[in-house]
Amino acid sequence: MARTAGRSLELLSLLQAADRWSGPALAARLGVSVRTLGRDIDTLRELGYPVHASGGRDSTYRLGAGSRLPPLVLDGEQAVAVSLALQTSPTSVLGLREAAERALATLARVMPAPLRAQVDATRVTTIRNVWEFSAPPIAPDVLSAVGDAVRRSHVLRHDVLRPDGSRPEPHDPDFRPPLRVEPHHLALWAGRWYLVAFDLDRRAWAVFRVDRIHPLSPTGQPFVRRSLPGGDVARFVRSSPDRGDTPAAWQCLGRAVLELPADVVARWAPGGSVIERVDGGRTCITVGAWSWAGIAGILATFDVDLTDVQPAELRAACHTLASRFRTT
Structure with a gap:
């Protein structure tokens, strides 16, 4: 019995390792006859593993998806x-x-x-603080609904929630009709989930914060997948200024206008920063840190002229750092 059980586990491991096996090849690997292999396949099926066979003496076998989760075998x-x-x-x-x-x-x-x-x-103690993941956790049913629309390539209808998670009513000044998008990719960056989608009303690609999405009833409407501009999901998310972000909850929060285009600032800004276009060549960034000097240091990494630096504490920190650097 122990030998049979061990052989069943070895058979399961082989089926998991390759997309398809011929019956004779599997029997040879296990050192058994084709008839014994058939009994072992039946044993796996009784345990809940959906093993599909092509039929005939030279059957091929593959492990399919079942209706329930059977025991897993990991190396x-x-x-x-x-x-x-x-x-x-x-x-x-x-x-x-x-x-x-x-x-x-x-x-x-x-x-x-x-x-x-x-x-x-390799036991790990993961140290987190309240500011590490500044986005509120996403409800599993929301992530499941959005992910299912991505997987099935079905048009997604959804409302956009306020930053506090509330849903605007039709009489509210910030109410928007439900959006219709073709959901293409889910991305996780700096503790925030993003959906990369093609907005059917604006006829343009867009990035949405998933924690701000309120999915409506599934449409069941299929769409033909489009090619993402540039082909790189991570780069597209990072370089998109309008991601629906709100400022992260930092001890200090400041803003400044940079002499750089918005897509460049968005690509290199820390996750959770808010990027706003001022005009074609200038961008307003709102960013947080533990100290005003920390924000000044972030702004310095862009190596461009700054204007409209707010608040006064941030301006003072910039002058203080400049004085320190002059004495080095």
Whole structure:
């Protein structure tokens, strides 16, 4: 019985490692007959693994998706990788921290001693503070609805929430009709989820904060996927000034106008900064830090002239740093 169980686990590992196997090749790898292989395939099916066969003596086998989650088999490297990922996962989705801790405990209980020792040797204490992820956590059902529309290539209808998470009513001055977009990509940057989509009303590409999206009923309307300008999702998100961002909750918050185009400022600004076009060659940036000198240092990295620096504390910090640098 133990040998049969071990062979079933080895068979499952082989099916997970390749898209398709021929029956004779699988039997040879396991050192059994084709008939015994068939019984082992039936055992996996009884456990809930959907193994599909092409039929005939020279059947090919592949592992498909089922209707429920069966037990998983991980090799040593996969188990360690999953353990580290669970320990360091961000809390940008509401309620997943507790689920990650339960999954980590489950994994640790069934690990062989050598693997558990390897994981214990890389035990991580993740230190977070209230400003690290300045966006509010996203409800799993919102992320699921948006992700499903991306996966299915279905038009998404959604309202845009206020920064405080409230939903404007039709009589409110900031009310907007529901948007219709073709959702193409989800991206996670600086603890914030973004949706890259083609806005069907504006006929233009746009970036939306997912925590500001209120999905409406699924449309079921398919669309043909478009080519993203530049082809690089990360670069597109970083270089898009209008991402729906609001200033992060920092101890100090300042603003200045830079002699640079908005797409350049957006690409190099810290996550959570607010970027606003002033005109074709100038941009207003609102950014936070632990100190006024920290904001002045961020502004200095752009290496361009500054105007309209606010508030007075930030202007004073800029003058103080300039005096210090002159004496070096």
